[in-house]
Amino acid sequence: MGNSQDDQYENSEDNIDTGRKHRNAKKTGDVANTTTLGFFPHLWGKLVNYAKANFRLHLTISDPFPTKEDALSGVCGEAITEAIVHWQDQKRQVEKGYYPKYKREMAIMVYNDAATFQSWIKQVVLTVVPLEYGLALLQGNTIASIKMKASGLLKKTTFCMGCTSNFANNALQTVCHKVYYNSGSKSLRQFPAFQKTIPPNALILVATIVRNVLKIYSKHGQVTGAKQTAISATQPIRVLLMHHPIISV
Numbered sequence: 001m002g003n004s005q006d007d008q009y010e011n012s013e014d015n016i017d018t019g020r021k022h023r024n025a026k027k028t029g030d031v032a033n034t035t036t037l038g039f040f041p042h043l044w045g046k047l048v049n050y051a052k053a054n055f056r057l058h059l060t061i062s063d064p065f066p067t068k069e070d071a072l073s074g075v076c077g078e079a080i081t082e083a084i085v086h087w088q089d090q091k092r093q094v095e096k097g098y099y100p101k102y103k104r105e106m107a108i109m110v111y112n113d114a115a116t117f118q119s120w121i122k123q124v125v126l127t128v129v130p131l132e133y134g135l136a137l138l139q140g141n142t143i144a145s146i147k148m149k150a151s152g153l154l155k156k157t158t159f160c161m162g163c164t165s166n167f168a169n170n171a172l173q174t175v176c177h178k179v180y181y182n183s184g185s186k187s188l189r190q191f192p193a194f195q196k197t198i199p200p201n202a203l204i205l206v207a208t209i210v211r212n213v214l215k216i217y218s219k220h221g222q223v224t225g226a227k228q229t230a231i232s233a234t235q236p237i238r239v240l241l242m243h244h245p246i247i248s249v
Contacts, residue, residue, distance in 0.1 A: 034105040035112070041095045046185070048106055051076075051083035052113040053186040059114060060180070060202040061193060068111060076107040113186075121206060124178045125213050126223055132171035133159065135217050143221030150217035159214055160207055175206045 032039040037048060058075050059066075066075065080103065087094065099106070130136040133153060135146050153159040160169055176198050180188045188194045194202070216223050 034102060035108045037109065039105075040098060040102075043092075043094045044098050047083050047087055047092075047094055048080075048109055049185045050086065051079040051106065051110050053188065053190065054079035054082050055110045055113060056117050056186055057188055057191050057193065059117060060188065060205055061199045062201070064201070064205045064208070066114075071111050071114075072104075072107050076110040077103065079110050080106050117186075118209070121175070121179050121209050122213070124175050125206070125209050128171055128174050128178075129210060129213050129217070130223075132169075132174065133214075137222065146221040147218055150214050150221075154211065154214055154218055157207075157211070159210060171210065172203060172206055175210065176203060179206065 037045045040048065055076060058079070063075075080099075084099070133149070135141065135150060137143075137146070141149070160172070180194055180198065180202060182189075188202075193199055213223065
């Protein structure tokens, strides 16, 4: 959306000025951080959350690890634009005076959500992995046996091997459903790409984080107190999973 379109949106009849105070400005002189949702009034907060969902869609099916500058100058701004167009198509309103004035700040909020999204996936993985792969100490394991079992799962990406006829693995299926099909405002189930299938790249992102957690188990035998390893793209997982057809939900 160019500047003329930005101006057109700014002057659109869909804009309203509710006079709401910033939610985090609790007393005179307080200024909320302009790169947090607390700075923006209610309706803009909803729109920005939809833009974050658009960005999560990009992370799962296009580029899970974009650089900050590339994202801010490209896809994050586009996510805001797409959200605005979506709002206009639905005749939804937002408070006047925030766009395009805070366009850059909105893009930063959208970008920062990538870390939140990855952390959310990892938290889900941390609850699923020990149960699905039998790595919990409560299952009669010892630290040594867990290390050995996790190391075996990592060899030739055994942890990705199929346990059901129509999905790569029960653990991956469980994580995908919890992460991508939750009931939150940023759930990816609202997008056509996720309504009938789980795209292969979405599975790859989950598998990468599962592998990251299994590495922790292979080194420490447990996650509690272990040093967390960085999440990064993993070529062997991509090569293996890209041979799977698009997966039905």
